[in-house]
Amino acid sequence: MRIVSLLPAATDMLAELGLTADLVGRTHECDWPPREVEGVPVVTRAQFTAEELSSREISDAVGGAAHSGSSLYTLDTGALAALAPDVVLTQDLCDVCAVSYAAVSRAVRLLDADSRVLSLEPRTLDDVLECLVTVGDLLGVRARAERRRDALRARLDEVGRLTAGLPRPRVVTVEWLDPLWPAGHWVPDQIAAAGGEPLLAASGEHTVPMTWDAVRAARPDVLLVLPCGFAPERTLSESHLLTDLPGWAELPAVRAGNVWVLDGPAYFNRPGPRVVRGAEVLAHVLHGVRAGEPVTGAEARRLG
Numbered sequence: 001m002r003i004v005s006l007l008p009a010a011t012d013m014l015a016e017l018g019l020t021a022d023l024v025g026r027t028h029e030c031d032w033p034p035r036e037v038e039g040v041p042v043v044t045r046a047q048f049t050a051e052e053l054s055s056r057e058i059s060d061a062v063g064g065a066a067h068s069g070s071s072l073y074t075l076d077t078g079a080l081a082a083l084a085p086d087v088v089l090t091q092d093l094c095d096v097c098a099v100s101y102a103a104v105s106r107a108v109r110l111l112d113a114d115s116r117v118l119s120l121e122p123r124t125l126d127d128v129l130e131c132l133v134t135v136g137d138l139l140g141v142r143a144r145a146e147r148r149r150d151a152l153r154a155r156l157d158e159v160g161r162l163t164a165g166l167p168r169p170r171v172v173t174v175e176w177l178d179p180l181w182p183a184g185h186w187v188p189d190q191i192a193a194a195g196g197e198p199l200l201a202a203s204g205e206h207t208v209p210m211t212w213d214a215v216r217a218a219r220p221d222v223l224l225v226l227p228c229g230f231a232p233e234r235t236l237s238e239s240h241l242l243t244d245l246p247g248w249a250e251l252p253a254v255r256a257g258n259v260w261v262l263d264g265p266a267y268f269n270r271p272g273p274r275v276v277r278g279a280e281v282l283a284h285v286l287h288g289v290r291a292g293e294p295v296t297g298a299e300a301r302r303l304g
Contacts, residue, residue, distance in 0.1 A: 001139060002086045004043065005030055006075070006104055008265075009128075010089035010120060011037060012272030013135050016148050022139075025083045027073065029229075032266070032274075043080050044073045055178040055227065055238055077107045085115050087138065092119045122271040123204040125189035125279075129153060132273060152276045156193050159283050159291045163195030166287050169221035171196040172253075175228050175264070177241040179209040183226065186275055187268055194282035195289075196222065212245050222286060223253040225303065226264030232301065235261050239303055259303040260285050267299070 004025035005011040011030040014020050020036040027044040030037055053061065080088075090104040108115050118138055122128040129149045136145020171191050175183035184207035188198035199218045201207050215223075225242065227235050239261070242248065253259050262268060262285075267278030280291040281299050 002084060003139070004080060004083055004085040004088045006044065006073075006088060006090040007120060008032075009270040009272035010091075010135065012270065012274055013132050014089075016132060016273040017136055017139070017141055017145055019139060019141070024085060025080065029265075041079065041083065043076045043083070045076070047074055055176060055241065059176065059179060075104065075107055080107055088115055088117045089135065090117060090119050092121050120271070123185050123206075125156075125186045125193065125203075125275060127204075128186055128271045128273075128275055131271065148273070152273055155276050155292060156279055159193055159279050160195075162289045162291055163283055163287050166195050166289075168195055168197045169258075169286050170199055170218070171222045171224060171286070172199050172215055172218055172220035173201065173224040173226065173268075174242070175207075175226060175269070176209075177225075177227055177235075177238050180212060180215065182207045182210050183224075183268065186271055190268065190275060190279045190282055191224075191286075193279045194286055196282065196286045212247075216247050216251065220251065220253045221256065222258045222260070223251065224260050224262055224282075224285070226262040226268045228269045229265055231265065232261050232263055232298065235264075236303070243304070254304070257302060257304065260300050261303050262300050263298065 025043045133145045173183040182201040184201040184205035191198040283289040283291040284295040
């Protein structure tokens with residue numbers, strides 16, 4: 001089967017299912033597992049170079065606080081047609097974060113091929129795991145997908161067992177630095193699974209920007225910083241956008257040394273199987289508990 005993935009999380013799912021050998025096209029941000037995807041043709045490009053813009057400039061470029069602008073991606077329809085995919089995996093959850101479903105549908109209608117388009121729209125942690133089965137079913141490996149889903153659930157259950165009965169720290173999660181944006185959708189579920197109490201965003205919620213006053217009023221015990229699409233090094237380079245805010249030093253999380261920079265693209269921003277590893281990372285961050293492999297400095301580091 002010839003598969004094109006227009007969503008990094010979908011590429012992660014293919015890896016989980018052992019199907020990366022069937023991947024014939026991907027986005028420029030599909031980067032995991034690196035050795036398996038690096039030689040796969042890229043059919044998208046960014047409309048601008050994010051490394052050259054600040055968080056505020058990126059936000060303005062994609063529509064500002066309304067988060068209603070165009071996708072950051074441009075689809076190379078000629079390259080897509082040349083690949084003649086049997087299946088195209090995409091999404092209809094966020095027109096900013098990936099090629100829009102409407103754009104993909106228009107492109108596929110022009111192909112001289114019988115391609116199927118599957119749009120993934122997970123909003124909660126459970127949805128993410130069930131998407132794995134949806135993808136597996138379409139690709140003819142439903143039983144394998146169900147086994148992988150069950151194994152991922154077992155890891156989440158182990159996180160819950162290890163953190164059961166422990167005090168539940170109150171957690172604010174920052175998914176964008178300027179403007180400040182809380183992480184919704186599946187991230188509150190990850191926090192709850194790891195024994196924390198998520199603040200300022202609910203499970204499954206498509207969030208809107210939050211004020212700094214709201215963060216101060218929430219008085220979080222832990223502050224997680226995981227901007228969408230930013231590697232930890234990029235986040236650290238813009239951490240002054242937080243630390244320069246009035247009253248920063250008075251936050252309970254700051255006073256306790258519980259401000260953490262996490263690898264958002266790997267474990268929190270993308271609704272793929274690695275969100276389970278994100279919950280394991282949070283068990284370490286919130287409680288010092290080891291779930292799965294030891295947490296590395298590349299996965300979580302204290303700010304300050």
